[in-house]
Amino acid sequence: MTTPTISRDRIKTIAQREAAAFLAARPKSKELAEQTEQHYLFGVPLHWMADWGTPVPLFVERAQGAHFTCVDGHSYSDFCLGDTGAMFGHSPxxxxxxxxxxxxxxxxxxxxxxxxxxxxxxxxxxxxxxxxxxxxxxxxxxxxxxxxxxxxxxxxxxxxxxxxxxxxxxxxxxxxxxxxxxxxxxxxxxxxxxxxxxxxxxxxxxxxxxxxxxxxxxxxxxxxxxxxxxxxxxxxxxxxxxxxxxxxxxxxxxxxxxxxxxxxxxxxxxxxxxxxxxxxxxxxxxxxxxxxxxxxxxxxxxxxxxxxxxxxxxxxxxxxxxxxxxxxxxxxxxxxxxxxxxxxATKEAFEQIIAQQSKLSDGLRAVIARYNLPWNVTQLGARSEFQFCPESPKNGKEAEAAMDAELEQAVHLYLLNRGVMITPFHNMTLVCPDTSDADIEKFLTAFESCVKELII
Ligand SMILES: Cc1ncc(COP(=O)(O)O)c(C=O)c1O
Missing domain, CATH: 3.40.640.10 (Type I PLP-dependent aspartate aminotransferase-like (Major domain))
Structure with a gap:
């Protein structure tokens, strides 16, 4: 099986299409962004909040366990979990x-x-x-x-x-x-x-x-x-x-x-x-x-x-x-x-979240193998990272060389529009005690369909 090519044009087309879909489905986030633009530098309370690659910031309504809802009423399985702050779930x-x-x-x-x-x-x-x-x-x-x-x-x-x-x-x-x-x-x-x-x-x-x-x-x-x-x-x-x-x-x-x-x-x-x-x-x-x-x-x-x-x-x-x-x-x-x-943060909680992350990591690896992509997944207990290189990098230089901001943005937006959020910086996924098999299945289904579209 040959390694598929992912063209830059394809990445751009998907990112543009997903950005438009994101905006169309989130009128309230758009309206709030217009308000916050007037009072916050970069339109957000902390400038990193503008780094998600979304056309406007995603305004959150409430978060609980492994999930959150945005102001437009969409619900998300959260695999970013505040980039670790909510590793034991939102509001444990x-x-x-x-x-x-x-x-x-x-x-x-x-x-x-x-x-x-x-x-x-x-x-x-x-x-x-x-x-x-x-x-x-x-x-x-x-x-x-x-x-x-x-x-x-x-x-x-x-x-x-x-x-x-x-x-x-x-x-x-x-x-x-x-x-x-x-x-x-x-x-x-x-x-x-x-x-x-x-x-x-x-x-x-x-x-x-x-x-x-x-x-x-x-x-x-x-x-x-x-x-x-x-x-x-x-x-x-x-x-x-x-x-x-x-x-x-x-x-x-x-x-x-x-x-x-x-x-x-x-x-x-x-x-x-x-x-x-x-x-x-x-x-x-x-x-x-x-x-x-x-x-x-x-x-x-x-x-x-x-x-x-x-x-x-x-x-x-x-x-x-x-x-x-x-x-x-x-x-x-x-x-x-x-x-x-x-x-x-008990021993039992760790056992559970590590087991759930193993399911997610194995699932991601299976998708990557099915499409013969030169990507890999590294698991560290409850977190994992999929990287755009065939083997896990050995140092910072190799890790940075594997990064692809455009591809990341396209994948992240694709997942977000299908109710799955991962961290905006590189491809980190984290699970919490409330992350269910259904959340993982939702992630893997969206990931696979994203991969299919990318390699067409
Ligand atoms: C390894 C590590 N140490 C420290 C920090 C800083 O954490 P905080 O932003 O909460 O100060 C971070 C943030 O991402 C981190 O990844």
């Missing part, structure tokens, strides 16, 4: 009940509540790191972790992997030149208003290249290596066998801290990807879904790192640490964090 019942219960008991006092004790114990038991701090977003948690790492190691540099994303923390936006592996790293070209030379203290190598990691760390100038255990923001890149352990060893040998950002890779299981490893990182970051989708993030640390953090704080003159925000660990999110950890 126990979190919603706790939110209602606590809504009249105060929101923020800059003091702990009894829920802090419950959440702290639950985090330690789950991830295996003994000490924790709260932040409001995963971006902030990463920012704080990098500061702590620099403070306690007295080293200025950090090492990240090409194609990484850890939120809008500036320090990680350094890239390798895709056309020249020997060229020095550069500050990410798309950043707005960045005036510092980020390459001064941030360095970058390709994921899965342990020799490149070692060559950097040997200088003992690096405070930490900050990484997702599998890259999930440039498509998906899984760690090669043994790579993470080698990374752990390279960090140990050079007294460099190893930080796992589990914000997305928590999809791998109850204790994130860390739970699949036979070693612990020095620090862990998690956010987005950790308190059921409400603004909350956490970062954990080993006893050794915690002792150094205490010493650094005590040694510093009184005044601002540069770490923390007023609403971090507020009364409401502490309660929701405790509830989500103990009642929602």
């Amino acid at each position: 019942a126990a979190v919603a009940a706790k939110l209602a219960e606590k809504s009249t008991e105060g929101y923020t006092a800059m003091l702990p509540t009894a829920a802090a004790a419950v959440a702290g114990k639950a985090l330690t038991e789950r991830f295996g790191l003994p000490f924790w701090q709260l932040a409001t977003t995963a971006t902030d948690a990463n920012r704080f972790v990098v500061r702590w790492a620099r403070a306690i190691t007295q080293r200025k540099k950090i090492l990240v992997f090409n194609g990484c994303y850890h939120g809008t923390i500036d320090d990680v936006f350094v890239d390798l030149d895709p056309n020249n592996p020997d060229a020095p790293p550069t500050t990410r070209a798309s950043l707005l208003g960045q005036v510092y030379d980020l390459t001064q203290y941030s360095d970058v190598v390709e994921f899965n290249d342990i020799d490149a990691v070692r060559a950097k760390l040997v200088s003992k100038e690096f405070a930490c290596v900050l990484t997702e255990p599998a890259l999930t923001n440039c498509g998906m890149v899984m760690p090669a066998d043994g790579f993470l352990k080698q990374l752990r060893d390279a960090c140990n040998e050079t007294d460099t801290l190893l930080v796992f950002d589990e914000t997305h890779t928590i999809s791998a299981g109850y204790a994130g990807y860390t739970g699949l490893c036979d070693f612990l990182p020095d620090m862990i970051v998690a956010g987005k879904a950790i308190a059921g989708g409400l603004p909350c993030a956490v970062y954990g640390m080993s006893a050794e790192v915690a002792a150094k953090m205490r010493a650094a704080k005590e040694a510093a003159p009184p005044g601002h640490s540069g770490i923390g925000t007023t609403l971090s660990g507020n009364m409401i999110t502490m309660s929701l964090l405790a509830t989500n950890l103990t009642e929602v």
